Amino acid sequence: MTTTVEHPALAPITLGGLALRNRYAVAPMSRVSARPDGTPxxxxxxxxxxxxxxxxGLVFSEGTYPDSAASQGYLNQPGLARDEHVAGWRVVTAGVRAAGGRMIAQLMHAGAIAxxxxxxVGPSAxxxxxxxxxxxGGSGPWPVPRELTTAEIDDIIDGFAAAAVRARQAGFDGVEVHAANGYLLDQFLTDYTNHRTDSHGGPVANRIRLTARVVTAVAEAVPELVTGVRLSQTKVNDFTYRWPGGRADAEVIFAAVAEAGARYLHIxxxxxxxxxxxKLADGGTITALAREVTGLPVIANGGMHDLAQAHEVLTGGHADLLSIGHGALANPDLPARVAAAEPLAEFDRAMVSPTVTVANARRWRESRQA
Structure with missing residues (x-):
């Protein structure tokens, strides 16, 4: 008699009080497909x-701008900065929930790479x-940003908190603070983009302070929702960057966001x-270290459609959930395929080329079906 062993990613899990049917999450992917005013x-x-x-089980929104001042990074990027944005997102979250999923809004301030x-704007010029x-939709070098004042930093924090309230009104189950990939909060954390000499510059404990303050503000604004934070070493404009202090920096960063009120970390x-x-220099992994330092659930990202790698990540103590980007675009039914032991389709870069829009992906699918 043959016994089929279920993949560990199909097991249910609770994320900060949010019950999920499995450990598969759709990674936040910018699709620049909203109306010009940011309405979904x-x-x-x-x-x-x-x-x-x-x-x-879980779907993350793409990076969504929280205020109308300087946070928007891309044309046709969705926002959570106005009431009309709430109405548009409410339709999105209702559809996800009706299909048995849960949805978290990712709030993103682009800063200098808008x-x-x-x-x-940025931490420094x-x-x-x-x-x-x-x-x-961009080309050429980024301009030199204007350095933010202390008062403007306070306004940005307030903007995240206000957007979190709108996320609750829009029916989201949680809010993720985007402090990764080279956007504003990550610009404060990165040593070569942050030359400040105030309490938000200098040692890593200071450079992570803005992210921690935002996490606290969001968690206090919507205590009934799950508040998480996304962190990374690499960036959209710098694939090779690593935290200079390695494990020591990571421990400070992870402890700060956990103490600030994050209920999960998304690496x-x-x-x-x-x-x-x-991989860390000592042979460990940054995701396992995040679990060790904080005791919180950790979401791993990067090639998690690979079933063998996903199995190792979950059973080897490296992470608790998996977020999938390109693999999900190629297989929007990936969990169902895994459960049925069906093969996965390969990602085709034409799905996001020449643009990353939803319409472009739809045209790609239609051409394949013709």
């Missing part, structure tokens, strides 16, 4: 609901590395496989 569309609602229908917003991303790989970005 019906097409976006269909896009997100498809993942829930395919069995994903390419659809002329008002670029340091030009970002690299160039704007063509797939998101991103920014287009790289987990194996490339998670």
């Amino acid at each position: 569309t019906g097409e976006m609602a269909d896009y997100y609901a498809e993942f829930a229908r395919g069995g994903f 390419q659809g917003n002329p008002n670029t 340091v030009q970002p590395r690299g160039e704007k991303m063509r797939a998101y 991103a790989s920014e287009g790289r496989n987990w194996l490339e970005t998670a």
